[in-house]
Amino acid sequence: MEKIRAPRNKTLTLSESEKEKFSKNLISLTNKTSIPSLTNKTINQDLLLSLACLPDSFVDLLFIDPPYNMNKTFNSNVFKELSTKDYIDWIDSWLSKIVRTLKSTASIYICGDYRSSSAIQQAGEKYFKVRNRIIWEREKGRGSTKNWKNNSEDIWYFTVSDSFTFNLDDVKLKKKVIAPYKINGQPKDWEESKIGNYRLTHPSNIWTDLTVPFWSMPENTDHPTQKPEKLLAKIILASSNEGDFVFDPFLGSGTTSVVSKKLNRIYLGIELDNDFACLSEKRLLLADSDKTIQGYKDKIFWERNSL
Numbered sequence: 163m164e165k166i167r168a169p170r171n172k173t174l175t176l177s178e179s180e181k182e183k184f185s186k187n188l189i190s191l192t193n194k195t196s197i198p199s200l201t202n203k204t205i206n207q208d209l210l211l212s213l214a215c216l217p218d219s220f221v222d223l224l225f226i227d228p229p230y231n232m233n234k235t236f237n238s239n240v241f242k243e244l245s246t247k248d249y250i251d252w253i254d255s256w257l258s259k260i261v262r263t264l265k266s267t268a269s270i271y272i273c274g275d276y277r278s279s280s281a282i283q284q285a286g287e288k289y290f291k292v293r294n295r296i297i298w299e300r301e302k303g304r305g306s307t308k309n310w311k312n313n314s315e316d317i318w319y320f321t322v323s324d325s326f327t328f329n330l331d332d333v334k335l336k337k338k339v340i341a342p343y344k345i346n347g348q349p350k351d352w353e354e355s356k357i358g359n360y361r362l363t364h365p366s367n368i369w370t371d372l373t374v375p376f377w378s379m380p381e382n383t384d385h386p387t388q389k390p391e392k393l394l395a396k397i398i399l400a401s402s403n404e405g406d407f408v409f410d411p412f413l414g415s416g417t418t419s420v421v422s423k424k425l426n427r428i429y430l431g432i433e434l435d436n437d438f439a440c441l442s443e444k445r446l447l448l449a450d451s452d453k454t455i456q457g458y459k460d461k462i463f464w465e466r467n468s469l
């Protein structure tokens with residue numbers, strides 16, 4: 163049955179005519195494909211079939227948000243929980259085939275939760291250097307009566323080598339100064355403004371400034387595990403430069419490609435489900451006229467709900 167949505171619900175959906183229209187933009191691969199043919203494309207195909215056709219050493223930034231190790235339905239596809247060993251083997255079945263597509267200077271980010279995080283670390287360490295584990299606050303849900311509310315997720319940060327991009331100044335966080343300290347009457351490491359006193363701070367590996375997309379946000383879709391555009395903006399700005407190639411093999415509803423486009427990167431995404439792949443194309447079209455990213459303004463990342 164079709165969902166009945168509230169009048170102010172901004173969730174992005176697809177009509178049947180839009181599915182037909184955007185399906186024409188999608189590609190599938192049968193042979194080795196050149197980089198120009200993959201530039202700013204969405205592949206609608208089985209992941210392993212696609213990976214076999216990709217060229218070597220073209221990816222600057224790899225972002226992966228795979229199914230976590232739990233029972234979950236993704237529209238037309240279902241993932242079943244595995245043992246930790248089998249989940250590691252499943253990750254390795256596709257990660258081992260992605261490695262050759264990466265440049266020697268590439269960075270890799272892989273998302274997980276408490277069920278899958280250790281497996282991701284073990285699988286990633288086989289091919290990459292571990293740089294950090296990011297923990298981000300996923301403030302959503304009503305909680306549990308017999309457990310701690312699951313309120314965070316992990317992102318493992320790897321690099322191929324010791325030569326990699328990290329643009330510190332592009333990802334500093336603008337925080338409100340609670341106790342403004344002055345020397346000789348002048349602010350120390352902060353600035354006064356009409357909207358308050360703020361300080362630019364170095365980004366840490368604990369992210370508490372993100373808002374999970376919900377029904378009143380224009381970026382929201384019906385994808386069950388959609389990541390915030392702001393989350394991708396942090397990663398893309400930190401670990402790539404304008405014109406770099408960003409690759410997402412589990413594209414979902416297209417957030418990685420959309421944010422890459424808004425930030426002037428080249429993108430490629432692979433998504434098995436046709437509806438989600440078409441939704442990605444719709445969001446990419448909308449990004450032609452709307453470059454905004456919630457929580458990121460004037461090249462600054464602001465604290466949650468501070469704008």
